[in-house]
Amino acid sequence: xxxxxxxxxxxxxxxxxxxxxxxxxxxxxxxxxxxxxxxxxxxxxxxxxxxxxxxxxxxxxxxxxxxxxxxxxxxxxxxxxxxxxxxxxxxxxxxxxxxxxxxxxxxxxxxxxxxxxxxxxxxxxxxxxxxxxxxxxxxxxxxxxxxxxxxxxxxxxxxxxxxxxxxxxxxxxxxxxxxxxxxxxxxxxxxxxxxxxxxxxxxxxxxxxxxxxxxxxxxxxxxxxxxxxxxxxxxxxxxxxxxxxxxxxxxxxxxxxxxxxxxxxxxxxxxxxxxxxxxxxxxxxxxxxxxxxxxxxxxxxxxxxxxxxxxxxxxxxxxxxxxxxxxxxxxxxxxxxxxxxxxxxxxxx
Amino acid sequence: xxxxxxxxxxxxxxxxxxxxxxxxxxxxxxxxxxxxxxxxxxxxxxxxxxxxxxxxxxxxxxxxxxxxxxxxxxxxxxxxxxxxxxxxxxxxxxxxxxxxxxxxxxxxxxxxxxxxxxxxxxxxxxxxxxxxxxxxxxxxxxxxxxxxxxxxxxxxxxxxxxxxxxxxxxxxxxxxxxxxxxxxxxxxxxxxxxxxxxxxxxxxxxxxxxxxxxxxxxxxxxxxxxxxxxxxxxxxxxxxxxxxxxxxxxxxxxxxxxxxxxxxxxxxxxxxxxxxxxxxxxxxxxxxxxxxxxxxxxxxxxxxxxxxxxxxxxxxxxxxxxxxxxxxxxxxxxxxxxxxxxxxxxxxx
DNA sequence: TCGCTCCGTGGGACCGCTCCCACGCGGCAT
DNA sequence: ATGCCGCGTGGGAGCGGTCCCACGGAGCGA
Numbered sequence: 115x116x117x118x119x120x121x122x123x124x125x126x127x128x129x130x131x132x133x134x135x136x137x138x139x140x141x142x143x144x145x146x147x148x149x150x151x152x153x154x155x156x157x158x159x160x161x162x163x164x165x166x167x168x169x170x171x172x173x174x175x176x177x178x179x180x181x182x183x184x185x186x187x188x189x190x191x192x193x194x195x196x197x198x199x200x201x202x203x204x205x206x207x208x209x210x211x212x213x214x215x216x217x218x219x220x221x222x223x224x225x226x227x228x229x230x231x232x233x234x235x236x237x238x239x240x241x242x243x244x245x246x247x248x249x250x251x252x253x254x255x256x257x258x259x260x261x262x263x264x265x266x267x268x269x270x271x272x273x274x275x276x277x278x279x280x281x282x283x284x285x286x287x288x289x290x291x292x293x294x295x296x297x298x299x300x301x302x303x304x305x306x307x308x309x310x311x312x313x314x315x316x317x318x319x320x321x322x323x324x325x326x327x328x329x330x331x332x333x334x335x336x337x338x339x340x341x342x343x344x345x346x347x348x349x350x351x352x353x354x355x356x357x358x359x360x361x362x363x364x365x366x367x368x369x370x371x372x373x374x375x376x377x378x379x380x381x382x383x384x385x386x387x388x389x390x391x392x393x394x395x396x397x398x399x400x401x402x403x404x405x406x407x408x409x410x411x412x413x414x415x416x417x418x419x420x421x422x423x424x425x426x427x428x429x430x431x432x433x434x435x436x437x438x439x440x441x442x443x444x445x446x447x448x449x450x451x452x453x454x455x456x457x458x459x460x461x462x463x
Numbered sequence: 464x465x466x467x468x469x470x471x472x473x474x475x476x477x478x479x480x481x482x483x484x485x486x487x488x489x490x491x492x493x494x495x496x497x498x499x500x501x502x503x504x505x506x507x508x509x510x511x512x513x514x515x516x517x518x519x520x521x522x523x524x525x526x527x528x529x530x531x532x533x534x535x536x537x538x539x540x541x542x543x544x545x546x547x548x549x550x551x552x553x554x555x556x557x558x559x560x561x562x563x564x565x566x567x568x569x570x571x572x573x574x575x576x577x578x579x580x581x582x583x584x585x586x587x588x589x590x591x592x593x594x595x596x597x598x599x600x601x602x603x604x605x606x607x608x609x610x611x612x613x614x615x616x617x618x619x620x621x622x623x624x625x626x627x628x629x630x631x632x633x634x635x636x637x638x639x640x641x642x643x644x645x646x647x648x649x650x651x652x653x654x655x656x657x658x659x660x661x662x663x664x665x666x667x668x669x670x671x672x673x674x675x676x677x678x679x680x681x682x683x684x685x686x687x688x689x690x691x692x693x694x695x696x697x698x699x700x701x702x703x704x705x706x707x708x709x710x711x712x713x714x715x716x717x718x719x720x721x722x723x724x725x726x727x728x729x730x731x732x733x734x735x736x737x738x739x740x741x742x743x744x745x746x747x748x749x750x751x752x753x754x755x756x757x758x759x760x761x762x763x764x765x766x767x768x769x770x771x772x773x774x775x776x777x778x779x780x781x782x783x784x785x786x787x788x789x790x791x792x793x794x795x796x797x798x799x800x801x802x803x804x805x806x807x808x809x810x811x812x
Numbered sequence: 813t814c815g816c817t818c819c820g821t822g823g824g825a826c827c828g829c830t831c832c833c834a835c836g837c838g839g840c841a842t
Numbered sequence: 843a844t845g846c847c848g849c850g851t852g853g854g855a856g857c858g859g860t861c862c863c864a865c866g867g868a869g870c871g872a
Contacts, residue, residue, distance in 0.1 A: 131596060133858055144822035149860060159820060176596030180538065181858035183529035184827045191577075198563065209559055214547065217580040226597075228540075229578045231566040247480060247525030248575075355762075384763050410758075413704075414733050416765035482828055493852040498830060508850060530828035533857045 132173040141169035152177060183249070191226035192252040192437060193245055195264070198231045207409050207426060209256070212278060215430020216254060223438050225251075242267035252437045254278070260321050274440040276433050280323050280450060288440055288448045290432045292424035294324050294406075297455030298331025299338075301376050301404040301422050304457055306339050310374035310402055314347040316361040316386060318378045325353075328378040328406060347372065351382045358385025366393050373401055374463065380405035380412040383419055387462075402463035417461035425453050481522040490518035501526060532598070540575035541601040541786060542594055544613070547580045556758050556775060558605070561627060564779020565603060572787050574600075591616035601786045603627070609670045623789040625782050629672050629799060637789055637797045639781040641773035643673050643755075646804030647680025648687075650725050650753040650771050653806055655688050659723035659751055663696040665710040665735060667727045674702075677727040677755060696721065700731045707734025715742050722750055723812065729754035729761040729770055736764055736811075751812035766810035774802050 138148045143162050150158045151166040158166075169175070183189050194216060196209070213229070220227050228250060232238060242264055245253055252274035258265060260281050268275045269287060277289040305313050315332045318325030329348070336343050346368045349361035358377060362385065365372060377383035383405030387397060395401045397417055405412050408423035432451045440447025487497045492511050499507045500515040507515075518524070532538045543565060545558070562578070569576050577599060581587060591613055594602055601623035607614060609630050617624045618636060626638040654662050664681045667674030678697070685692050695717045698710035707726060711734065714721060726732035732754030736746060744750045746766055754761050757772035781800045789796025 134860095135858075138822095145859085146822060146861085147820080150821090153860085157820060162820080174592065176592060178533070178858050179597050180529045180532035181827090182860075184527070184533055184829085184858080185860040187827075189529065194578075213578065214580060217578065218582070221580075221582075227578050229543075229562065229566065229576050231563060231570075233567070233570075243523065243525060248528050410760055411763045414760045414763045483830095484828075487852095494829085495831085495852060496850080499851090502830085506850065511850080527828055530857090531830075533828080533859085534830040536857075 131178075132175045134175070134177065137166065137169045137173060137175050140173060141165040187249065189226075189249050189251050190224060191228055191250055192220065192254060192434075192441075193228040193230050193250045194254045194256065195230045195232060195241070195245075196256045197259070197262070198233050208407065211426025212256065212430040212433070215427035215432075216434045217430070218427070219431040219434025219438075223434075225434075225438070238262065238264040238267075242271060242273075246271040246273050251441050252276070254433050254437060260323070272444075274437060274444070274447065276437040276440065276447065278429065278433060282323060285450060286448065288436045288450070290429050290436060290451045290453065291324075292429060293452050293455050294327035294424075295331040295334065297406065297422035297424065297457070298328040298376065298378070299335040300331075300455065300457040301406070301420075302332050302335035303339070304420065304459070305374040305376065305402055305404060305463055306335065306341070308374070308398075308402055308463060311341075312347065312369060312372040313341075313374040313376060314349065314365045314369060314372045316349050316351045316358055316365070316375060316377040316382050318351060318353045318382075320350065325378055332376055351378065351385075353379050353382060355381050355385040358382030359389045360385075362386035362389035366390075366395075374403070375401060376404050376406075378406050380407045380409045380415075380419055380421055383421075383462075384411050384415045387415055387419075398461065398463050404457075404463045408458050412458075412460070415462075420460045420463040421458050423456045423458050425455075428453055480527075481524045483524070483526065486515065486518045486522060486524050489522060490514040536598065538575075538598050538600050539573060540577055540599055541569065541603060541783075541790075542577040542579050542597075542599045543603045543605065544579045544581060544590070544594075545605045546608070546611070547582050557756065560775025561605065561779040561782070564776035564781075565783045566779070567776070568780040568783025568787075572783075574783075574787070587611065587613040587616075591620060591622075595620040595622050600790045601625070603782050603786060609672070621793075623786060623793070623796065625786040625789065625796065627778065627782060631672060634799060635797065637785045637799070639778050639785060639800045639802065640673075641778060642801050642804050643676035643773075644680040644683065646755065646771035646773065646806070647677040647725065647727070648684040649680075649804065649806040650755070650769075651681050651684035652688070653769065653808070654723040654725065654751055654753060654812060655684065655690070657723070657747075657751055657812060660690075661696065661718060661721040662690075662723040662725060663698065663714045663718060663721045665698050665700045665707055665714070665724060665726040665731050667700060667702045667731075669699065674727055681725055700727065700734075702728050702731060704730050704734040707731030708738045709734075711735035711738035715739075715744075723752070724750060725753050725755075727755050729756045729758045729764075729768055732768055732770075732811075733760050733764045736768075747810065747812050753806075753812045757807050761807075761809070764811075769809045769812040770807050772805045772807050774804075778802055 134145055134148050138145045147158060147162050148166050151163050217227055253268055254276050255265060256278045258277050258279060258281050265275055265287055275287050277287055279291045280289045302313060317329045320326055333343055349364045351357035351361040375386055377386055383403055390397055390401055397403055405419040405421040408421040412419040412421040436447045483494055483497050487494045492515060496507060496511050497515050500512050566576055602617055603625050604614060605627045607626050607628060607630050614624055614636055624636050626636055628640045629638045651662060666678045669675055682692055698713045700706035700710040724735055726735055732752055739746055739750055746752055754768040754770040757770040761768040761770040785796045
């Protein structure tokens with residue numbers, strides 16, 4: 115009564131998906147041969163290969179990751195660890211930009227991306243063991259604080275790891291970062307070129323390498339222009355808007371004569387804008403302002419901010435690349451990659 | 464010569480991690496018993512349980528996911544699928560907010576989160592088979608376009624699926640959404656309460672349910688106030704800034720007399736701000752403006768935008784919850800959850 | 813013709829876990 | 843004392859791949 119079943123792939127997940135065995139049977143070859151075809155081994159005759167490929171197509175076969183992983187001791191998956199506390203601070207394109215690049219870089223290699231948001235640093239303890247045991251092939255870490263122990267833990271456990279940014283000058287682990295110093299230099303040079311004389315800066319928290327690098331760039335640009343670096347033109351922020359406001363207030367108090375500010379993040383710059391306006395300074399007429407990150411905020415603040423752009427997507431791609439390299443050949447991926455930054459000129463400077 | 468090795472967990476991933484077998488041997492029990500302890504079966508004597516737990520602690524044992532997954536046909540992982548094209552459009556807190564909630568909701572259940580960014584809709588074809596074959600236990604989907612076939616495909620394959628938002632009124636699949644209609648109503652009521660008479664709206668692309676819902680809310684609020692709904696007060700946007708500008712221009716052309724605008728997204732609202740300013744209208748004096756999303760943009764536009772907030776993190780949590788339910792008991796998670804929105808009043812209206 | 817390679821091949825053993833069956837043993841009713 | 847029940851328990855049989863060893867046959871030189 116029942117019509118002949120066409121050899122379609124099963125419609126539901128309940129109906130067991132075809133296994134490598136089934137493919138072998140249908141193609142009239144052994145399991146080994148099917149496995150070889152799937153993994154692209156050259157030691158297969160054209161005849162067998164064709165038969166196997168047909169069978170695979172007919173059955174809609176897709177290899178089972180768990181089984182493969184069990185046998186190979188690889189997972190073909192990497193974890194992206196994002197400390198949640200930081201996440202909130204991120205100038206918004208940051209997270210999405212990086213993750214987009216990472217995802218693209220991994221997809222090309224058929225790797226899966228596991229995203230792990232950690233709620234607090236305490237979790238990092240368990241996390242190391244967890245990641246090692248789950249046999250994620252590697253780990254990507256965003257926003258590493260200098261005192262985070264996770265990278266070292268992973269290193270001890272010999273888990274390939276790549277960081278977004280570095281913890282200090284002598285980062286042993288593979289990492290990718292933007293040329294923060296260079297970007298800051300661009301920003302300050304731009305202000306100098308605009309004829310500004312008293313250029314202040316609002317820094318990020320100096321226990322983060324990014325913040326230090328941006329401050330260094332500020333110094334360098336002034337120095338190379340022969341301008342003096344004055345301590346009271348430097349105010350500390352924390353990458354938040356409120357921090358930016360406070361720092362700007364402080365700068366205005368200390369140096370009513372300043373005519374430009376380089377803020378180490380757009381969000382802080384946006385705080386600075388509010389404070390400048392409150393103080394009756396016009397931007398850029400009285401005080402020119404440059405931010406960092408080229409975030410959405412930069413485009414929407416009034417006036418739109420001149421800002422330093424980092425190539426986020428490329429950074430993510432590079433992280434993925436470095437990690438894959440390290441996974442394939444231990445030791446080769448442990449380099450620092452620096453990507454160029456770029457000044458996006460808008461109306462604030 | 465070599466000092467006695469203390470029974471520490473191995474320091475490197477190369478050194479094979481202890482297996483369940485090792486734990487059994489050390490605890491002096493059978494594999495079955497260890498398995499029972501790990502999985503919290505009650506049918507274990509206190510004596511055995513204690514012995515096993517000690518052995519686990521001493522060896523630093525963590526079960527191998529691949530092996531477990533192979534045996535159970537579960538993966539303890541779910542995928543979050545994000546169409547990248549949409550992603551770019553997202554008002555920025557959206558993606559991070561949802562993912563944070565999802566992550567939290569899953570972590571509590573010990574589930575892993577796989578993030579899949581799709582580059583174009585074509586990929587969705589292969590993706591369905593892929594997801595089913597990888598035996599992800601379930602799938603979360605963001606930003607579903609009405610014409611996306613992936614949800615139906617997954618449904619056919621009997622893969623538990625939960626959507627962020629719905630495709631239409633009669634969404635069969637489980638989904639979580641904000642009360643977009645209610646939010647829009649709040650916004651327009653607020654404008655009415657402020658004494659505005661001619662309230663325009665800039666909509667999103669009407670093939671997206673969110674956009675339609677927000678437009679509906681606009682209609683409702685006018686109707687309940689006994690105000691006429693005038694077609695020429697409605698302009699179509701596409702959730703982009705440029706779209707917002709174009710729509711605003713159009714509205715001003717058609718109705719120079721309008722005194723308020725409800726934009727279906729902050730980004731479009733920000734475009735509208737520029738256009739209004741160009742036209743010499745003061746905000747909110749001449750034209751009041753309300754956005755949607757309560758994104759960072761809203762806080763940084765000048766003047767800061769009154770906007771409708773959706774509880775993103777809770778939405779993510781709810782999605783995770785629904786999916787877990789559906790995975791545990793097929794059929795129970797296929798509901799629509801609606802979370803309340805809230806009006807955040809700032810200076811633009 | 814008879815080895816000897818060498819290539820392609822089949823299939824056993826294993827990866828580390830869960831599932832489930834069968835077994836021993838103490839306690840209870842008969 | 844005998845049977846029966848039921849609890850804990852051990853361990854075999856998978857789950858679906860990969861790895862590798864051994865084997866048959868074609869091709870070649872002697």
